[in-house]
Amino acid sequence: MVSKACSLHPNVLSAQCPTRQVLDLIADKWTTLVIYLLARGRQRYGDLHRQIGGISQKMLTQTLRKLERDGLVARHVYPEVPPRTEYELTVLGHTLIEPMGALCTWAEGHLAELEQARRRYDHLQKKASLSA
């Protein structure tokens, strides 16, 4: 937002805008969690699965594959029995930590206001519906 490339082109609103790409990247339940966990260091598939603990195998695999495709996560398969696979952030992946951290910091700093606004809004809605 308020970015140079976006301001120059009228197509901020198009799917071609970089903004869209990034949002599509982090805009699902699991991606951010995976990145967050991998920010701590290289980890095995099973460890990720256990830590996230609400995610299905399907979603974890799908998320990891997407991140790998985007070059944010590297996949290391060891030809052993039983198999072992480790995941870690790439250099590119690490660069994403900071801006995402900024967003997280914002969240923590303004969560109270946000919740207060919600309560107030819901309260007013309730009163309005009662008077109707």
Added chain:
Amino acid sequence: MVSKACSLHPNVLSAQCPTRQVLDLIADKWTTLVIYLLARGRQRYGDLHRQIGGISQKMLTQTLRKLERDGLVARHVYPEVPPRTEYELTVLGHTLIEPMGALCTWAEGHLAELEQARRRYDHLQKKASLSA
């Protein structure tokens, strides 16, 4: 990510983590676009609708209501005929512009790498499937 509150609690992975709240906030196609447009200043419903140009009335209204509920956007209804409604970012809403800008800047700076990674990945996948 890599945030204090998140690191302290083991429940980063729970829905209670502020991260989740923020992501839920911006994680859909339209929210960011609306915020982006409103960052330019107060605007009418119809103007937003026309500028975004792929959005349905349903989604625009829904997005605006959500942002209003979260205290990020203020809604001004003028009791006129025909009706006029204007939307603008609240003070809280403005504070979100910067962290979102950081993400956008990241996107612009790394989009090329991202696309290259994708091409490379898809290329390798193709070769793998052919040899099979």
Added chain:
DNA sequence: CAGCATCCCGATGGATACTG
């Protein structure tokens, strides 16, 4: 003009079962 109500389709994603 600025919505709300309704219908409806496709995608998302969980649960389950199977495999190298």
Added chain:
DNA sequence: CAGTATCCATCGGGATGCTG
């Protein structure tokens, strides 16, 4: 262990039509 394949319920969200 680290997946893949399949089935199926839910839901986001578009299209359409109506109202104050």
